[in-house]
Amino acid sequence: MEVLAVLIPVSLFLGFLGLGAFIWSLRKGMYDDPDGDSQRILDPRYDDKPKPVAPEDEAR
């Protein structure tokens, strides 16, 4: 049963990690345009290098 002392914190940590990732993605506006994002993968503009980040995008 000593293993619980490790497993419970680990499972809680993983849970919070997932929650943190969800909150981060929501704040970044990744659910704002699901239709557009699914179409944007077909856009060849940024295939060779990532899109330069606009300053205002960084701010939010």
Add this chain to the structure above:
Amino acid sequence: MSYAAARPSACPACDAAPAAEALAARAPLPGARLLISVPAVHCAGCISSIERDLAQMEGVNSARLNLTLKRLSVDARAGIAAQDVIARLDRLGYEAHEMDAGTLSMTETEKQGRDLLMRVGVSGFAMMNVMLLSVAVWAGAEGATRDLFHLISALIAIPTVAFAGQPFFRNAWRALRAGRMDMDGPISFAILLTLFISLYESLLSGEHAYFEAVVMLIFFLLVGRYLDFRARAVARSAAQELAALEVPRATRLRDGAEATVAVADLAVGDVVLVRPGGRVPVDGVVVAGQSEIDRALLTGETLPVFAAEGHVVSAGEVNLTGPLQVRVTAAGKDSSLHQMADLVANAESARLRYTTIAERAAAAYAPTIPIVSLAAFVIWYWISGGDLRLSMNIAVASLIITCPCALGLAVPAVVTSASGKLFRKGLLIKDGTALERLAEVDTVIFDKTGTLTLGTPAPTNLDQHGAEVLAVALALSEGSSHPLAQALARALRDRGLAPAVLDRVSEVAGYGIEAQWQGAQVRLGRAAWVGATPRSVTAAYLAIGAQTHAFTFADQLRPGAAEVVAALQAQGKAVKLMSGDVPAAVGDLAARLGIADWQAEALPQDKAAAITALHDAGHKVLMVGDGLNDTVALSVAHVSISPASALDAARAASDMVLLGRELSPVADALRLSKTAMQRIRENLWQSGIYNIIFVPIALFGFATPLWAAFVMSISSITVTLNALRLK
């Protein structure tokens, strides 16, 4: 998104000022963010061509297209007005309209949606973690281990409930203060009581704690709320869109000098100048100038109307060919456009009073929850001879089992599934209650121009003219912005013809266009002006020297129109046609489609009055229309549909939007709405039956947290699966 954050810094006064003034001050704003609605975008090609093109535009820092909302947000430097971007989009082939972030307050809905999604996410993660611990307890953890697991569950569940349960608590509190009883009251009561008793039990090393049931209940209910919210969020208020259509600025003439003023500052008796291509800002009388006025938006007339001294013009009409001076008879709040916006606002608030089947079910079901658990408590208190803890436990178990997890999903799941089906057929449902209202419809009223027809005239007798005549007609028509001339030019260019070479081309406002060709005078325009005998059908006349030619036009039928009318009549619906156009055109179309009941020259108020009269007679009306003249009718009708080519305000006023050119999804929608209602009723019965089976189990004291979790998830899943069965 950062519109809200970007605006105050750019224009601190705008946020404080009322909408009209803010609109007026906005165009010359330094470094503003422009919001533009682009309804036609649908694919990756649209995104990249628009964004790529705007990135090259002078003064544009960045542009991003949101495909879900079909909205373009442009970050531009000073001096760039929305009109410049719209003109550029027009050249790319995309119809676009300016939106006003302040007037439409869309950032507010966006924030609400994100807020709700955040709560769904938090309760979802909490549910998974608590369930992990609960499974260990159900598998047989005992003593100190079980207590530890319960306490850790409590540690996760309590903050989760405090955060994710807020929408329920807030609604319940509001209802309580107003003395009403809705679903959120019993839900909040159940959540808080269960949480409290579970915590108490865990501290006393009790056997049962319902933390996972509480969190699961919140999660499923929030999913239902979010689906419901998504269905509603697309619908923005039509009245606000109408206000946004008003021209914020006008050119006032005073003592021969021009001055640009806000429309709000105009007084009755002022004279304003309306340039060709501009929208008339006020209701008024023409005092000087000659032009043609496009009234299609206000009246549904296909053809522009001649306007000269003494003619009356209304706000919202578009001046086509020559400059006009207009003396103001009504501005701002009194203008016809504003009055229409008021009518729409009234109709919309009346529609909000519609009670859905979900609301009726909730109202009937809400009181049973506290009654059942109170009964359980009293009976067990009596049976056990005063065992408070036992009777409280049983009361909580029956409380959590009666809680309407599946009821919260029963309707939104079906609506979401039906919306998805219809979206693939080409119909966007904007209002969550629209399907339900559609299922009740027995009368369908169509508008003519732009709805049953495409609203664009096409020449019908090109083959009767010689190549030389056509070349001259092409050259002349390319110089005009008149709709008939443009239709003629488009058709001739599609034939691969080359325009003739003309000299001294000039447009005569209100009459047509003239030029010199091989020494002869050529004219394209009105019959009297070119010297031709007018025909009974819509036509443009060409004169080459003394010889005249007539080009006749007909409005094209929208694909699927005839089939839809036939299908609706086969379904037993009464089909009517109401248009603002002239009787000849309307009667002709009605005869072609087999509609016996039609009315021509109907004013916007007439359409709305006819629908109200039908409603009073006990009929439920579906209105299908596209123009500003239909907006009031669309919002008065029991349910309404408009094509994607319709004006923003008309689309906002209607419950559903046809995405393609085809009209056939209308018949599909009526059929599917019936099936959807069937599924909704099945779902409501299903969740009721679960209660009939499991409430006695809880009342007899056999219910455990495992049972509660099992019932809750099974009923939610079966309800969702039943919704997906929809064909």
